[in-house]
Amino acid sequence: MKLFLTRICVFAVPLILLITIMEFLLRSIPNDYKIKKQYLDENADEIETLILGNSHTYYGLNPEYFEANSFNASYIAQDLKRDHFVFEKYIDSLTQLKQLIIPISYISLFGNLESSDESWRIKNYVMYWEMKNDNGLKYFSEILTMHFWLNLKRIGQYYFTDNANITSSTLGWGFNYSSKEKNDLDKMGPKTADRYTFKNLDKFDSNYKNLVDILKSCKKKGIEVLLFMPPCDISFVQNLNQVQLNKSIDTSIQLSNQFDNCKFLNLLENDMFERSDFYDPDHVNELGAEKLSVLISDYVNNL
Amino acid sequence: MLFNSIDFALFLPLVFLLYWCVTQRNLKLQNSLIIVASYVFYGWWDWRFLFLILFSTIIDFIVGQKLRDEEQIAKRNLLLWISIIVNLGFLGFFKYYNFFTENFVTAFSFFGKQFNSKSLNVLLPVGISFYTFQTMSYTIDVYKRKLEPTNDILAFAAFVSFFPQLVAGPIERASNLLPQFFEKRNFDYNKSIDGLKQVLWGLFKKIVIADNCARFANEIFNNSTDYSGSTLVLGAIFFAFQIYGDFSGYSDIAIGISRLFGFNLMKNFDFPYFSRDIAEFWRRWHISLSTWFRDYVYIPLGGSQGRIQDRVRNVFIIFIVSGFWHGANWTFIIWGGLNALYFLPLLLAKKNRINVNQVAENRNLPSFKEFFQILFTFLLVLFAWIFFRAETLGHAMQYLSTIFSGSLFETPNFIGRKYAFLTLIIIMIFIGFEWFGRTGEYAIQNFGYRWKRKFRIGFYYSIILMILLLAGEQQEFIYFQF
Numbered sequence: 122m123k124l125f126l127t128r129i130c131v132f133a134v135p136l137i138l139l140i141t142i143m144e145f146l147l148r149s150i151p152n153d154y155k156i157k158k159q160y161l162d163e164n165a166d167e168i169e170t171l172i173l174g175n176s177h178t179y180y181g182l183n184p185e186y187f188e189a190n191s192f193n194a195s196y197i198a199q200d201l202k203r204d205h206f207v208f209e210k211y212i213d214s215l216t217q218l219k220q221l222i223i224p225i226s227y228i229s230l231f232g233n234l235e236s237s238d239e240s241w242r243i244k245n246y247v248m249y250w251e252m253k254n255d256n257g258l259k260y261f262s263e264i265l266t267m268h269f270w271l272n273l274k275r276i277g278q279y280y281f282t283d284n285a286n287i288t289s290s291t292l293g294w295g296f297n298y299s300s301k302e303k304n305d306l307d308k309m310g311p312k313t314a315d316r317y318t319f320k321n322l323d324k325f326d327s328n329y330k331n332l333v334d335i336l337k338s339c340k341k342k343g344i345e346v347l348l349f350m351p352p353c354d355i356s357f358v359q360n361l362n363q364v365q366l367n368k369s370i371d372t373s374i375q376l377s378n379q380f381d382n383c384k385f386l387n388l389l390e391n392d393m394f395e396r397s398d399f400y401d402p403d404h405v406n407e408l409g410a411e412k413l414s415v416l417i418s419d420y421v422n423n424l
Numbered sequence: 425m426l427f428n429s430i431d432f433a434l435f436l437p438l439v440f441l442l443y444w445c446v447t448q449r450n451l452k453l454q455n456s457l458i459i460v461a462s463y464v465f466y467g468w469w470d471w472r473f474l475f476l477i478l479f480s481t482i483i484d485f486i487v488g489q490k491l492r493d494e495e496q497i498a499k500r501n502l503l504l505w506i507s508i509i510v511n512l513g514f515l516g517f518f519k520y521y522n523f524f525t526e527n528f529v530t531a532f533s534f535f536g537k538q539f540n541s542k543s544l545n546v547l548l549p550v551g552i553s554f555y556t557f558q559t560m561s562y563t564i565d566v567y568k569r570k571l572e573p574t575n576d577i578l579a580f581a582a583f584v585s586f587f588p589q590l591v592a593g594p595i596e597r598a599s600n601l602l603p604q605f606f607e608k609r610n611f612d613y614n615k616s617i618d619g620l621k622q623v624l625w626g627l628f629k630k631i632v633i634a635d636n637c638a639r640f641a642n643e644i645f646n647n648s649t650d651y652s653g654s655t656l657v658l659g660a661i662f663f664a665f666q667i668y669g670d671f672s673g674y675s676d677i678a679i680g681i682s683r684l685f686g687f688n689l690m691k692n693f694d695f696p697y698f699s700r701d702i703a704e705f706w707r708r709w710h711i712s713l714s715t716w717f718r719d720y721v722y723i724p725l726g727g728s729q730g731r732i733q734d735r736v737r738n739v740f741i742i743f744i745v746s747g748f749w750h751g752a753n754w755t756f757i758i759w760g761g762l763n764a765l766y767f768l769p770l771l772l773a774k775k776n777r778i779n780v781n782q783v784a785e786n787r788n789l790p791s792f793k794e795f796f797q798i799l800f801t802f803l804l805v806l807f808a809w810i811f812f813r814a815e816t817l818g819h820a821m822q823y824l825s826t827i828f829s830g831s832l833f834e835t836p837n838f839i840g841r842k843y844a845f846l847t848l849i850i851i852m853i854f855i856g857f858e859w860f861g862r863t864g865e866y867a868i869q870n871f872g873y874r875w876k877r878k879f880r881i882g883f884y885y886s887i888i889l890m891i892l893l894l895a896g897e898q899q900e901f902i903y904f905q906f
Binding site for chain 2: 122124125135257258262265
């Protein structure tokens with residue numbers, strides 16, 4: 122038995138060493154989550170307009186076009202649970218906050234990060250935002266949540282070419298959805314709509330609760346909230362499930378009626394946005410982001 | 425918890441150290457630790473499932489005790505039926521309630537009768553198809569007086585809940601596994617090293633072969649209306665290796681872990697894709713289940729004795745029940761029926777036992793005849809797998825009609841095609857290892873045994889590196905859904 126344990130330990134030592142070193146190197150790489158958190162830690166008390174949400178606001182709202190001092194704290198696949206967490210984490214520091222912007226897109230009320238293909242991102246909230254982890258031990262680790270090969274690539278890219286794959290601007294907007302990249306919207310639209318359509322709407326209750334809790338907190342602090350449905354391309358809109366879509370809209374209208382500090386703006390089929398404003402069927406590019414940001418900024422200024 | 429998860433990676437060494445360093449002196453302690461560890465392992469999915477396995481254990485233990493003292497045939501039959509009804513009752517309710525309800529309603533709707541049926545949102549307890557069959561083998565063997573019932577409730581509970589094979593087999597026979605709980609296990613260095621090697625190979629099959637194949641099998645099957653016949657053929661091949669890598673990989677891990685704890689489990693897969701006919705395939709695929717059905721269903725029905733119509737009936741019963749065991753869907757029943765159709769000609773021509781030796785015995789390569797036999801058998805199995813994987817019968821028919829259309833001769837084109845080509849190369853290398861290792865319990869068992877230790881260690885590191893670099897996106901074990 123002693124011989125067995127000794128030999129196993131000797132065999133395992135190089136592997137454990139490799140994993141430990143890789144974990145350390147990965148955690149030292151700058152990433153969008155760390156950058157956003159650092160900005161909030163240092164500047165929360167100056168922010169007047171805060172943007173939460175998923176990739177629809179991450180790529181869609183550029184704080185540079187906002188009149189007020191704004192920050193985009195949204196990120197790819199960030200769900201309402203994580204929006205609630207981020208907001209509550211900084212609510213006491215956001216002393217100047219007047220407006221909060223949250224997208225209610227087609228999926229917002231029916232999906233969550235845990236059950237999506239992007240669930241690996243949970244580790245970023247656990248490790249870099251200090252969010253409580255009740256999803257499993259692997260989310261305490263970089264190396265256990267992403268493919269080994271991808272992690273090697275990340276290490277190589279950062280430590281040998283100084284590329285940390287940062288896609289956020291200083292104010293948190295995602296700048297890499299470029300209008301120069303032409304995607305076939307007609308081909309992608311139906312597939313994207315199908316991918317975002319849920320057979321089971323069982324996550325609605327928990328998402329609704331998170332949203333209501335945010336609204337209640339804002340009401341206490343006198344913060345105006347704008348819920349908005351982001352613009353999407355016709356190829357996507359035409360293929361949406363009406364039950365899921367109507368429930369999203371009706372819920373948003375109901376909340377705007379229930380909370381006097383809440384307004385809902387439906388931009389899903391807004392004719393201000395042309396096909397050239399979209400990077401893909403449900404995300405705008407930088408041209409669309411400029412239009413959307415100005416529109417939203419004007420709207421919230423009049424709240 | 426999954427075998428390829430961080431939770432299990434922490435759980436296993438802890439249990440291993442406690443087993444050999446703390447409880448090693450005492451048999452009762454050893455068995456108690458097995459029970460505690462197994463219940464923790466099983467409860468990790470959902471603690472509510474533990475009541476089912478506990479209830480099943482208690483019922484079958486008591487039935488065994490009563491059968492020892494009971495001589496009256498009627499009462500013995502009653503005791504046996506209690507065990508069967510409890511175990512199959514659990515299985516029937518959790519697995520088949522909705523299937524029977526929906527089909528009952530559909531059947532009556534043909535006669536113009538409408539029923540308001542209530543489908544239940546029933547959570548299927550992981551492993552229920554496996555441990556219920558395992559405990560039934562105990563009561564049936566005791567009933568037939570092939571096995572003495574045990575008085576040792578700890579040993580029996582450990583046998584029922586033994587965590588390496590609890591959720592996806594092998595389905596052990598009480599006559600093989602239960603006696604191993606009556607004697608204190610002593611640490612065996614060679615057995616443990618062999619066990620670890622088998623675990624490593626099982627992880628390779630699951631993480632590299634199965635999970636990579638799953639990506640393409642899922643893409644092609646889930647979007648089969650978008651793809652050509654040639655692509656769908658590739659999809660079926662990917663599924664064939666997904667299910668083999670997944671299930672045999674799990675069995676390897678289960679058997680390997682059992683060896684670490686001093687237990688010998690039965691072989692569950694014996695390189696089935698090298699079979700020369702369908703009868704040989706069914707002697708090599710999911711051996712624990714096929715022998716269970718043979719011993720407890722097929723032979724009591726008369727087996728291959730009696731009139732032709734009886735033999736035909738028995739073959740259909742056994743394969744269809746086997747299909748139904750896999751899931752509450754007509755696709756599994758058709759899959760079973762197809763395999764019965766494949767098997768029958770061999771049985772009736774008395775050619776079902778002509779390929780019982782190792783293929784290409786004492787030779788490196790198969791003969792041309794053997795090669796074509798292997799290929800033909802694989803194609804038959806592949807055809808049937810389409811039904812096994814399809815969501816519905818309609819889906820399977822659409823899949824097959826596309827394969828047998830002009831688009832069969834188009835160049836395959838699907839999402840991830842380039843990476844699929846790499847996966848096919850990995851599969852070819854894997855087949856090579858399996859072929860040259862086919863005389864062992866698992867492919868790499870005898871690989872490099874003549875090498876110097878440092879080269880063997882280097883080989884094991886290579887496999888670990890391949891697992892890390894070539895890992896597919898993590899998928900749950902297919903057989904967990906059964």
